[in-house]
Amino acid sequence: MSYLPCGTYFESYGADHQWWRTSFIKGKMVLMLVVMAVFPYLVDPQWLSVAYTVNYYILAALGVQLLIGYCGQITLGHAAFVAVGAYCSAYMMLPQHFPWPQWIVDAGLAYPISMVCAGILAGLWSVLFGLPSARVKGFYLIMTTMAAQWITVPLVITQYVAQIGGRGQAFSLPEGTFRIGPVLIDSDTKIYYLSAILVCLCLLAMGNILRSRLGRAWIAIRDNDIAAETMGVNIVAYKLYAFFVSGFFAGIAGAFYISTLSFISPEHYEWFFSLLWVGIILIGGVGSIQGIVFGSVFVVMVFKLLEMGVMWSSGALMDSYPALGWITTKIIFFKEAAFGLAIIFFLTYEPNGISYRYWQLKNYFNLWPFSYTGK
Amino acid sequence: MAKKILLLGLVLGLLWTTAFAADEIKVGSINDLTGATSDVGKDAALGIRECVTYVNDSGGINGKKIKLLLYDYGYRVPEAMTIYKRFRDYDKIALLLQWGTGDTEALSPTVNKDKMVTISDSLSGHLCDPKKTPYNFVYSTDYSTNARAALTAWYEEVWKKSDKWKAARDAGKKPKLVCFYMFAAPYASAPIKAIKDQAQILGIEVGKDEDVSLTALDAKSQVLAAKGEEANIVWHGNTTMSVATAVKDAYALKLGADHIVNNWGFDKNLVRMTSQAGEGVIGAAACAFLGDKVPYMDKVLEYCKKVNPGVPIEKRDIRTVQAWLKVSMAVSGLQKADKKGKLDGPKIKAELETLKDWSPFDTPNALGRSGYTVTPEDHRPTPVSLLYTIKDGKIVPLTQINMKEKFPDKWQSWLGW
Numbered sequence: 096m097s098y099l100p101c102g103t104y105f106e107s108y109g110a111d112h113q114w115w116r117t118s119f120i121k122g123k124m125v126l127m128l129v130v131m132a133v134f135p136y137l138v139d140p141q142w143l144s145v146a147y148t149v150n151y152y153i154l155a156a157l158g159v160q161l162l163i164g165y166c167g168q169i170t171l172g173h174a175a176f177v178a179v180g181a182y183c184s185a186y187m188m189l190p191q192h193f194p195w196p197q198w199i200v201d202a203g204l205a206y207p208i209s210m211v212c213a214g215i216l217a218g219l220w221s222v223l224f225g226l227p228s229a230r231v232k233g234f235y236l237i238m239t240t241m242a243a244q245w246i247t248v249p250l251v252i253t254q255y256v257a258q259i260g261g262r263g264q265a266f267s268l269p270e271g272t273f274r275i276g277p278v279l280i281d282s283d284t285k286i287y288y289l290s291a292i293l294v295c296l297c298l299l300a301m302g303n304i305l306r307s308r309l310g311r312a313w314i315a316i317r318d319n320d321i322a323a324e325t326m327g328v329n330i331v332a333y334k335l336y337a338f339f340v341s342g343f344f345a346g347i348a349g350a351f352y353i354s355t356l357s358f359i360s361p362e363h364y365e366w367f368f369s370l371l372w373v374g375i376i377l378i379g380g381v382g383s384i385q386g387i388v389f390g391s392v393f394v395v396m397v398f399k400l401l402e403m404g405v406m407w408s409s410g411a412l413m414d415s416y417p418a419l420g421w422i423t424t425k426i427i428f429f430k431e432a433a434f435g436l437a438i439i440f441f442l443t444y445e446p447n448g449i450s451y452r453y454w455q456l457k458n459y460f461n462l463w464p465f466s467y468t469g470k
Numbered sequence: 471m472a473k474k475i476l477l478l479g480l481v482l483g484l485l486w487t488t489a490f491a492a493d494e495i496k497v498g499s500i501n502d503l504t505g506a507t508s509d510v511g512k513d514a515a516l517g518i519r520e521c522v523t524y525v526n527d528s529g530g531i532n533g534k535k536i537k538l539l540l541y542d543y544g545y546r547v548p549e550a551m552t553i554y555k556r557f558r559d560y561d562k563i564a565l566l567l568q569w570g571t572g573d574t575e576a577l578s579p580t581v582n583k584d585k586m587v588t589i590s591d592s593l594s595g596h597l598c599d600p601k602k603t604p605y606n607f608v609y610s611t612d613y614s615t616n617a618r619a620a621l622t623a624w625y626e627e628v629w630k631k632s633d634k635w636k637a638a639r640d641a642g643k644k645p646k647l648v649c650f651y652m653f654a655a656p657y658a659s660a661p662i663k664a665i666k667d668q669a670q671i672l673g674i675e676v677g678k679d680e681d682v683s684l685t686a687l688d689a690k691s692q693v694l695a696a697k698g699e700e701a702n703i704v705w706h707g708n709t710t711m712s713v714a715t716a717v718k719d720a721y722a723l724k725l726g727a728d729h730i731v732n733n734w735g736f737d738k739n740l741v742r743m744t745s746q747a748g749e750g751v752i753g754a755a756a757c758a759f760l761g762d763k764v765p766y767m768d769k770v771l772e773y774c775k776k777v778n779p780g781v782p783i784e785k786r787d788i789r790t791v792q793a794w795l796k797v798s799m800a801v802s803g804l805q806k807a808d809k810k811g812k813l814d815g816p817k818i819k820a821e822l823e824t825l826k827d828w829s830p831f832d833t834p835n836a837l838g839r840s841g842y843t844v845t846p847e848d849h850r851p852t853p854v855s856l857l858y859t860i861k862d863g864k865i866v867p868l869t870q871i872n873m874k875e876k877f878p879d880k881w882q883s884w885l886g887w
Contacts, residue, residue, distance in 0.1 A: 144555035148548050249681060253653040267579045281583075283555070356551065357579040361654040362572040363547050398549060402556070406539060413538070421778040424503070424515055427542045431504045 112306055131291050135284045143283040145399055147355060150290035152391035154348035156372040156379075157297055158221075158341030163373065164382035165305060166337040167317030168228055169236055171369050172243035173345055178364035179220045179247060180213035180346025182256050185359045187212060188272050192259065203274035206354075214346035220247070221342025222335050229331040232320075244366050253361045266359060273354045280354050293351055297344055302384055304340065313337055317382075378441055380448025389449035397437055401430040494537040495530075495804060495813065497522070498557035499567040505545025506684045507570055507657070509711045510734055510789050514591060515540060516781060517793025518567065520773040525797065531804045539563065547576050558584060564813045565800055568592065571657035578603050585815035587822065589800050591792065593733070593756065594660040598849040599886030600823075605815060607822055609756070609796045610839065611855050613657075613732055614664035614887045616754035617705065619855030619871040620730040621647065621665055624703055624752055625672050627869065628728055635702065648677040648696040648727070650716050651707030652684045658707040661732065664887045665705055671880075677701055682716055684708050689716040693723045706731040714743035721747030728752070737787045741860055748860045752868060755856045757795045758838025759788045759865055766836040770794055795837050798830035799851075825851070848885055 105111040115121040135143055155177050162168045187193045187209035195205050224243035228236055273280035280289055304310050312333045315323035324330050353359050371394065379390025409423035445452060499518055502511035522538045530536060539561055543549040550573035557563045566581065568574045571592035578597065581588045582605045589607045590597065595614035597606040611619075629635050629645050638645070647669045651658035662679070669676050677699035680692035686708075693716065696704060704720065704727050706713040713735035720727065721744075729751045731740070736753025738760075744751070758764045760783075761771070774786055799822070806821035807813050822844055828851075829840035842851040853874035858865050874881040 140559040141552075141556040144552045148552055151548070249652075249654045253659075267575075270579075270583070356547075356576050358576045360547075360572055360576060360656055362656055363576070365654070367546070395552075399552065402541060402553065406541060406556075409540070410537070421516075421519070421780060423540070424512075424519060424778070427503050427540075430542065431544065 135287055143287045147287045147290040149391045149395045150294045151352050152375060153294050153387055154297055156375045156387045156391060157301055158344040159372045160376045160387050161341045162337055164376055165317060166313040170240040171237050172240040173372055174364040174368040175243045175247035176217040176221045176342045176345035177349040178252055180217040180349030181353050181359055182252055183216045184209040184213040184350035185353050203276040206273050207275055210347060210350040213350040214343040217346025218339040218342035221338045225335050225338025228334045244369055248361050248364050268357045286355050378448060380450030383450035386448050386450035397434055401433055405430055494535045496537045496561050496563045497565050498563040499540040500543050500550050500553055500569055501540060502545045502569050503542040507545055507709050510709050513787050513789035514793045516778050517790035518797055520777040521794040521797035523777050524769055524773045525801050532808050547573050565818060571660055575656055578606055581605050587815050587818045589796055595887045600846055600849050605819055607849055609799045611852055612850055613661040615873050616733060616855050617661035617665040618668040619873055620752055620754050620857060621668050623857050623869050623871055624730050644675050645702040646675040646677050646700060647703050648699055648701040649679045649705045650682045650692060653681045655684055682708060682712055684712050686712045686715045689719045693719045693725050697725050701727045703728050706735050709734045710737055710739045714740050717744045718747045741863060752857060752859045755858055756792045758791055760786055760791055764835055764838045765833045766831055791837055795830055
């Protein structure tokens with residue numbers, strides 16, 4: 096929801112729900128795409144890995160936002176679905192496991208196809224753990240989604256899936272594995288572009304789904320499931336759709352992430368990440384697509400800025416007072432504490448998330464100088 | 471006027487930094503000070519800083535100081551990746567020191583593509599085959615060799631000789647091994663294939679593996695399962711906190727089996743935490759323990775006090791000595807490459823691959839290690855496994871096994887396990 100500039104009116108439901116409703120919004124979007132396109136040429140190369148880590152978190156947190164923010168189903172096991180996607184894509188790209196016709200490999204289609212399959216498999220796996228949502232909700236649902244984490248990563252993936260082929264649970268993928276059409280994904284710049292394209296496509300898909308019958312049903316379930324059922328919404332089916340779509344996005348995130356390291360390990364999908372992605376939507380704003388982006392940028396950048404601060408202060412201290420080198424190791428501990436404090440302060444002073452602040456700021460400028468909200 | 475002075479100060483500062491930077495060699499270090507393995511990671515990080523300070527005080531790398539960039543990644547791989555990219559692209563480091571098996575193996579394809587020499591605290595056997603990981607080096611006996619050696623030592627020194635197992639031996643019973651480790655942790659699972667293979671070689675039965683978290687506070691269900699298997703020997707593949715939990719629970723539940731432990735789970739903290747339950751536990755060590763009477767230990771202790779005066783010596787452990795061993799190997803490669811005029815990855819790698827009968831700081835038995843040989847075909851620095859045991863509340867040497875001499879026909883085939 097946002098206010099429109101004075102003098103702009105829409106007279107139909109369709110017009111009111113357009114993606115780009117005014118030429119100003121269209122301009123902003125085009126500008127954003129241009130900035131994303133030229134980003135690698137504007138920054139030091141080290142920022143590319145930061146950017147695609149942000150994009151990875153956005154892709155992973157999309158499903159969490161869908162479940163918690165739009166459908167009201169709390170999840171704490173999302174890393175499991177990301178892991179399923181990652182392993183599915185990795186195995187599908189190893190020729191000894193998946194005998195692709197040569198023309199598909201030559202055309203560079205193996206990775207994109209594996210990515211879609213990863214999404215579907217992770218979606219189905221997510222549905223499996225979404226089944227209890229038909230009977231339980233709230234804290235009880237948290238427990239069942241946590242079970243997804245414990246069953247999937249340490250047991251199914253580590254003990255069984257990762258043992259296929261006898262190479263062990265953690266393994267690297269050969270060079271040249273990640274190809275999309277003629278483009279070999281072999282540098283940080285290409286990984287960044289891949290992540291940016293995936294983020295745009297997934298955000299667009301999610302935004303569209305939310306404007307559809309499906310999205311409205313999810314929001315109805317979130318707001319009051321009994322009322323939604325009374326109005327004829329099949330809440331079990333729609334909850335399972337939510338788990339599927341959420342798992343699909345997680346699968347895409349997992350399939351993308353293996354391209355950044357050419358390596359896969361169950362350790363990359365620990366429970367911490369399930370918590371982190373919930374933290375991202377809480378910080379960014381629950382029930383907001385923009386909130387996922389803001390939350391991901393916040394989390395990654397806080398760590399990055401703390402890293403820069405600590406490295407700089409350590410370096411300065413070591414250069415000037417080498418005898419006080421021991422303090423540099425102590426400083427590092429402040430990083431974790433500062434991150435925790437940042438979250439506490441944030442949730443205390445802006446519990447609606449960064450997206451709410453953005454909304455206020457945007458409307459201030461939209462309505463300037465004649466704000467009629469009084470805020 | 472004030473602005474002009476500020477500007478002048480900034481310019482001078484910049485010039486000074488640039489001038490200073492010309493005489494330094496940057497080394498990046500990714501450590502775990504706050505994550506799942508911080509129980510052993512903190513001591514190691516302190517040791518790295520201390521050893522680099524010592525090297526700089528002693529003339530650095532052919533007169534050039536090492537600038538150490540040490541950072542915590544909290545055992546989170548995405549953070550390790552962004553830190554490494556910063557080290558590579560912004561700081562332009564000459565060499566990377568890494569920590570865990572998870573992040574070292576995860577970054578291995580990247581560092582090998584970037585031709586960045588990496589020396590890790592992970593002694594995973596997977597990192598020792600230059601055909602697969604040409605730029606990864608380890609600084610001590612790899613986990614797989616340690617696991618094989620520990621099992622062999624137990625089999626020969628305890629199972630075959632001790633009164634405890636006499637009845638079982640006389641009854642013709644085969645000993646049974648059960649492995650306790652965190653399945654999802656690459657560090658813990660790295661030597662499992664090797665130890666099971668060694669069990670087969672020695673004629674030891676293998677029971678079902680038990681999943682014990684790196685942060686476990688309770689391992690009773692795993693101990694009861696091992697009891698059900700009638701295990702005689704338990705391999706502990708985790709770090710100290712977790713191993714202590716399992717050893718104490720095994721004692722409380724009267725498991726009756728003996729214990730062998732990987733090097734990251736065996737230190738003075740294990741003795742402190744297990745007390746009576748830890749008696750007789752056998753563990754591998756990467757080098758001498760802190761305070762042992764070996765060359766260079768005096769320097770280690772001196773710099774512990776000098777660089778980190780706030781941390782009492784009693785709280786320091788073997789991880790400090792390991793850090794010195796790791797840095798000394800890095801320094802050796804840097805010094806040789808620098809002498810030849812080029813400090814890039816391929817050159818440092820080539821120099822490290824010429825190490826023959828090497829000892830830390832070129833002093834025989836310094837830090838308890840010597841005789842390292844690294845070749846372009848084999849990055850395992852030594853086949854000698856140092857084994858210790860806990861006796862009367864103290865860690866004492868048990869034996870040293872040269873696995874290459876003991877199993878000459880198999881040694882080469884174990885590369886990369």
